[in-house]
Amino acid sequence: MESDGTPLRPGRPKPWNDPRVRAVVFQIIAALTVAWVGWTLFQNTISNMESRGISTGFGFLNSTAGFGIIMSLIEYDETMTYGRTFLVGLANTVLVSGLGILLATVVGFVMGVARLSSNWLVRKVALAYIEIFRNIPLLLQIFFWYFAVLGTLPGPRQAVNVGDVAFLSNRGIVLPKPIFEPGAWLIGAGLAAGLVVTFFMARWARRRQAATGEIFPVLPIGTVLILGLPLFGYLIQGGPVSWDIPALGGFNFRGGITAIPELGALLLALTLYTASFIAEIVRSGIESVSKGQTEAALALGLPPRRVLRLIIIPQAMRVIIPPLTSQYLNLTKNSSLAVAIGYPDLVNVFMGTTLNQTGQAVEIVAMTMAVYLSISLFISLLMNLYNRAVALKER
Amino acid sequence: ATLDDVRDAGQLRCGVSTGLPGFSQPDSDGNWTGIDVDTCRAVAAAVLGDAEAVEFVPLTAAERFTALQSGEIDMLSRNTTWTTTRDASLGLNFTGTNYYDGQGFLIDEGLGVDSAEQLDGAAVCVQAGTTTELNLADYFRANDMEFEAVVVDSSEASAQAFDNNRCDVLTSDTSQLAALRTQLSDPDGAVILPEVISKEPLGPVVRQGDDEWFNVVKWVLFGQINAEEYGISSANVDEMLESDNPNVARILGTEGNMGEILGLDDDFMVDVLTQIGNYGEMFERNVGPNTPIGLSRGVNELWTEGGILYAPPFR
Amino acid sequence: MAMHQPQPDLPPPVAERGALKWLRENLFSTWYNSVLTIVVGYWLLSTLIPLIDWAFISAVFNGDGPEACAPGAACWVFVQQRLGFFIYGFYPDELWWRPNLVFALFALAVVPQFLPIAAAIRKWLAIFGLTGLPVAAYFLIAGGHFGLESVDTSRWGGLMLTLILAYVGIIAALPIGTLLALGRRSEMPIIRGICVVFIEFWRAVPLITILFMASVMLPLFLPEGVTFDKLLRALVGITLFQSAYMAEVVRGGLQAIPKGQYEAAEALGLGYWRRMRLIILPQALKIVIPGIANTIISLFKDTTLVLIIGLFDLLGAVKSTLSDPAWDNVMAEGYLFVAFCFWVFCFGMSRYSHRLEKNLDTGHRS
Amino acid sequence: MIQVNDLNKWFGEFHVLKSLNLSVKRGERIVICGPSGSGKSTFIRCINHLEAHQRGQIEVDGVELNEDLKNIEAIRREVGMVFQHFNLFPHLSVLENCLLAPIWVRKTPRKEAIDTAMHYLERVRIPEQADKYPGQLSGGQQQRVAIARALCMQPKIMLFDEPTSALDPEMIKEVLDVMIELAGSGMTMLCVTHEMGFAKTVADRVIFMDGGEIVEEAPPSTFFSNPTQPRTQAFLKQILDH
């Protein structure tokens, strides 16, 4: 060919037929559209807020709130600020989501395993549970538990009395509250010692197994230590804990710790609803481990419970964890339905009462959404890390 | 401007309560009744000539200001207390008072409580996002008592919670308490305690910065009060049109240009009065002694009758 | 060596046959299984029997009012008396024939999908259900055209509203989600970025905050004077929310299509959109039918949240009548009724998706 | 028909195709062979722009192949391609597979398209399978459908990328038969294959590629009996032994 040193290049297409040009133009248009929409919304909001005399900024967070909140994990009274109400709401959201995740995981795993039980009755009961609970809207389930079930509990005067120390009524569950007296440090010390000893015992057991092959029952002995040492401390000090036992006084129980019924209903509904999804995830996770794996492990002489722990669970977990995480996320988001029954979560306290008292809708809604966004991003991050750690090595 | 928007839409969007007997309550066909609802209708009658040209937007207490601020509704008539903060920093304007109220407590008779001072430790049901919520905290703090606030999002829900014994006391404006009591399964078993712990002037609200609309809403209510003062009612509007009394003539637009300067027709009050009636009629019809709510006029009587209703003159 | 005689098949030993075997294998295979069976069985009987008695045997189904009900038994009279409100909300009584007609059309489009009818008819009915039905339903229910009296959306309610929300949401969420999924797999970084941010945002925030924004804050973001119907806004909120979920489901399907399919389509000269429409999406969507069904079911359940922004859907309608003092303590009945309605729809949909999955399976190995 | 000048292609840093030159006349049948990874697939995929090249020119039927979408479309209409793994559309019946491109790309009326499709399905000897789905056919049948599908566009050129290498031995023959018949009908063909019998029977020229270059190019008679390059000799030795 007539090669005069300049390399032959494919001819340039007409710009309007060049996919690269098209892509660039298309993307610029898209970016401009999005930017324009964003900018217009922003402009509208600013000008609307101005023309309607709505004040802007986060200064309101330092003003006094002046309203009461029925349940707070951190110290709160009505003389504190709106910033504080944000934290109270956030803490309550975290509490109900955390407990919900814990309980839903337990119930979900139990039900998922029950679905695979060799017992026909158990299998069918689990199936019925799953099919019923995941096909009914969560909000309805919350109402059901709150109004139709917990609502029928007796009043405080007729409360269900558990040994004169705990009471169940439509004001919630009241439990004795421990008050630690001077010697109580030993109980804490006992607990700490139990944990530390168990930790080192586990390490020691692993090393000993590596060295001699002997298997040491860490779990039962650890449990005994963790429970026993604090008890021992308690006895030695002659019972340095006094209990603030709730008693009916005036209108309600005084003293003790109260778990309000809103929390109970929300927790029940969130747990049972989410657990029905988790059960299916667990079931399919376990089923995804092929039968050959169990057979191979059995053929090696491993006893069934070790097969479960060493072979099935580690493999099932890879399948289970990603959808499980999104269930956790859903549960956290769904906890915002608290607003329907008045549990003081973030949406209820902050996007409800605080917004209403201050009128700073844009700031408050933005803060609330930012909280959920960060939770979601954080969980995704953890999940990606986990996924990378357990990804199967393939060719 | 809102006035033009309303005229263009041919409809007034008015924020009301999701359900409070006597103030705003839908029946099972979705027809709304109540004094707050009539206040909306009166404005619609004045602006559009048709009291039915209203779209009622039911709002919870927590949503109401946002809805008004954002322009979701043209006016809010939802037993809303007039306070400094709301008037100043929320960007809202109260146009007057259609019911003077005060906060009280409703309690189960069986508990044997006869004063609010005995409420130490009680669980109190209260509606979210209300001044009630704030007054409650103030009152208990002032009296050095403890309480547990069971916060619910609507007044019906608060009545329901009280009925279910979720709380010992229900607190709200006394008029609302009277209304809510009718919803209880045993209305006679509950009593309203004598203490009134706050001033609660309730009235319609509009957005700040639209003075024309502000004036319209304000003067429709003043017009109804003046009408009662001068004895004009839905029954006798037609006769009154002939009246020589210059005050009456100015109200009904047969003399002067009161409507025109407000941006309305001069006879706007005729529409209001024929379709809704004067303030007294509105009161009697919705919350008066002959209704299930059974409230007496009390301070909501005209100033000439010993009450505090005092509307500026049409002039 | 002698000729080997095949041995006859023997029946299995007794313990391997019949009900006995079934019982032994399924209920009493080990000692702890037996204990489990007895405990669970006892618990079931002791809860179910009173429940069935309450709900069916001693329950009152017919009557004219609260007086008809008996204590300690379900009072279905309540549901029966208020059924009109539960189904139509505030929709004017004399116009009920309009939603009824829509329900009938809906049934016409949906029911044959479960029946063994010629596939072509099913297909046309399905197409009608997805295109003609929503349009017809809008004109019928909203009115205002063709001499039909117009009925404001604020009067729509009950089951009718629930179905409208769900149906429109489903019809809109699938295409939007598909577009988002295509965008997320696009080679153009800006398009991809926009889609990722959009999807992740909607997936991260709770639906009720979105509904709250849509119902009371929207006018703040729009130019002065621009407004939409409240119902429409709720619908847009729900749809966008579920589109983001749908997008992730569809993306999973797109990823599962082998590269060869793209190449073969390209080699035949099909352009991007045709490639997607004719080759990739039909396969991808089929793969993710279970995921789509799950998203649709959760959309259906999520419609109940409009209650929080003051729309009277089925749950809202029932809940609002529960405070009627005339009816004492019919809470459980009311909620069970709603639960039953939702359950029937959701369970039906999940069964249908299983069926569809099987029907569409053309047995491809590749 | 096809004119390739100084074709170069890189995958990232990796130079896959190095200054290829080739000119194919109408009705010519070319077989391309070479060791795995030598760039054979990449080369023929460049010809209908499934891969973009970075330097050099490709002209197909007088149209230059560049990024111009119009040109690409025009060329793809004239060039049929058959893949190693068939790549039939599993959700469409055999007939629908064959109708798709004529209807949507050539805008042929459906009736007419069906006639053409049945004609080609007969030619590949599976008219009776028209209403089945690809998943229900054997590999050999699937590949024949793939050939019919490409033919339905009535292309001027056919590209084959190892059309028989994913098949069981019994099925290879049925596909090769169809290809031989096609070659007999005067179609311009570019075929990557290791079936040397096929090459001997139908090829006008055999091209041997290695390391991204065309190492040898000759009529089959010379190619097999008298290869000039040592790399070709080594390759032939290995492949014919097998």
Added chain:
Amino acid sequence: MIQVNDLNKWFGEFHVLKSLNLSVKRGERIVICGPSGSGKSTFIRCINHLEAHQRGQIEVDGVELNEDLKNIEAIRREVGMVFQHFNLFPHLSVLENCLLAPIWVRKTPRKEAIDTAMHYLERVRIPEQADKYPGQLSGGQQQRVAIARALCMQPKIMLFDEPTSALDPEMIKEVLDVMIELAGSGMTMLCVTHEMGFAKTVADRVIFMDGGEIVEEAPPSTFFSNPTQPRTQAFLKQILDH
């Protein structure tokens, strides 16, 4: 070593194994063959109780196999098994796969277990892959790991269930080599396979099963040259033709 008397098994109504009798001495190498579905797999899976039998007796190394968990575990410790599809644990490295059972079942100290494992990995000629994961190995390598894993328990008996039938031809040889070497070391082996070359080389006896019965049992020399039963003849004809 293994004593099987009148073994019968049903799957539901289906009688899979019909009165099997077999006695295997220490160091004997038995090959089991027969058409698909004849119950070969089921039979050897009965021997380490992966399947329960319903009638008859199995005694392994003097221990009777019944529902007693202690006996089952004892027998499984002494019987190694290699599956058709390897069944390696994908979440554990090759070495961990080999350590698992010695550590958790035999309670061997880890160091010692590693030495044994490396010894057997060397014997199957892949010591260098010890730290890879099963997914990173070829089929043949995986099967060799599976053999090493079973050997690490130092079993008295090895069961093989078609260990080569999921492998590509080149890999079959590497696995068979390992098995032949193992046979040479005097291990008692029961092997289901269709590799007749293997059977001829190492088997002491060949057992032919059909329809759940042992139809013929003979040393390989007689079995292949002089089968007595027509069913065996038919089977051999078919398999050797292939």
